[in-house]
Amino acid sequence: MSPDDPIAELLGTSRADAFAPGFADRVARRVAADRRARGSVATVLPGQFRRIVPALVAASLALAVANWWSGRDAAGLPRVTLADALTVGDTSGSLP
Numbered sequence: 001m002s003p004d005d006p007i008a009e010l011l012g013t014s015r016a017d018a019f020a021p022g023f024a025d026r027v028a029r030r031v032a033a034d035r036r037a038r039g040s041v042a043t044v045l046p047g048q049f050r051r052i053v054p055a056l057v058a059a060s061l062a063l064a065v066a067n068w069w070s071g072r073d074a075a076g077l078p079r080v081t082l083a084d085a086l087t088v089g090d091t092s093g094s095l096p
Contacts, residue, residue, distance in 0.1 A: 038044065
């Protein structure tokens with residue numbers, strides 16, 4: 001910028017050469033107050049858990065259903081029911 005620029009002149013006249021006395025103390029107090037207001041990890045973690053876990057459960061169920069649905073007749077494998085799985089000794093429907 002050129003020295004004739006009015007914006008440069010306004011910026012030059014309004015800038016501060018130093019912070020006001022006690023600035024660092026005020027910032028440190030504000031940061032400490034913010035930390036106390038937010039709480040510790042032990043208090044924040046359960047709230048985050050309650051907020052995130054339902055979404056994770058829903059996503060897991062959706063993936064499980066999608067996996068089951070897409071693998072119903074995959075690769076020509078025979079369909080296995082719970083009764084088939086619980087039958088002991090009958091291998092007539094076993095895989096080759």
